[in-house]
Amino acid sequence: MKVCVFGAGAIGGHLAMRLAKGGAEVSVVARGTQLAAIRARGLTVRAYDGEHHARLAASEDPAEFGPQDVVVVTTKSPALPQVARAIRPLLGPETAVVFALNGIPWWYLDGAGGVLKGQHMPELDPGGVLHGAIGIGRTIGGVVYSSCTVVEPGVISVEGKGSRLILGEPDGRVTPRIEALAGLLQAGGLTEVPVTTEIRKEVWAKLMGNISYGPLCILTRRNLRETYADPAVAAAAERMIREAQTIAAALGITLDTDPVQQLAGVGRSAHKPSILQDLELGRQMEVESILLAPLRIARMAGVATPTLDLVVALARSVAEGAGLYTPAG
DSSP states (O other), X not given: OEEEEEOOSHHHHHHHHHHHHTTOEEEEEOOHHHXXXXXXXXXXXXXXXXXXXXXXXXXXXXXXXXXXXXXXEOSOGGGHHXXXXXXXXXXXXXXXXXXXXXXXXXXXXXXXXXXXXXXXXXGGSGGGHHHHHTOGGGEEEEXXXXXXXXXXXXXXXXXXXXXXXXXEOTXXXXXXXXXXXXXXXXXXXXXXXXXXXXXXXXXXXXXXXXXXXXXXXXXXXXXXXXXXXXXXXXHHXXXXXXXXXXXXXXXXXXXXXXXXXXHHHHTTOOOXXXXXXXXXXXXXXXXXXXXIHHHHHHHHHTXXXXXXXXXXHHHHHHHHHTXXXXXXX
């Protein structure tokens, strides 16, 4: 299987390594010092099962690789319009495109039922470029649980005892293409690669944390442990999660675990959410997909979210003031 990972940063680099170890013919689209390092020395991943090294085809220009069986997109959501414009040389008639992203994905409302039937959210796909260049038929959803860091160009550190990538077709089918991809990743040593028939449910399960601790950490400029050490802030986080649960329930989604209990565990971590890391490093922030899209869905579903509305508005203002978020349109 020919697989191109579009965005070989921390998550993308880790997945590229697992795919290569699983037997795929892997190429990566990268840029800057990461690209230079991969070309010169290869890619190194230090993880729960040891240190791995691979020489991978790497370029800033996807046209060098030609059509693929699968493209795995791991860029941040603000970069997706550029991905849509650049991805065409990688797409053959049957190419699948996996989006392993945070927040509400651009395809989320396509084919959705219930209160979301017929709804649209152009802010997630300005100008419809993703629908035009890729389309829902090629798309596979991905939800990643993996704490990865680029510790130096070409070297990725994976914290913890494992990593999880949940894969799901937007229409809920279990297809040969998704089973083949999951098999490659498992063969390459990724700890868990479940295939789900309810990928939108998995999107919300991860979003419970992102939409609560993400904006709060933006406001405190502190890691999770430091942020939740303040009882008033921890109480606000719980209210935000309960509001997010209410949104999910209005969509017919019941989560398998209590997100408030999960938050209690997360609150003991010194980890910084990726959206705070982006703020600190001056990178474009995923305000639209992680923070604003869930609130737009709440309005579609008729759900009130007063605490989320306030905290997200403040976090959005911080991002705009830093020049790291520009409202769509």
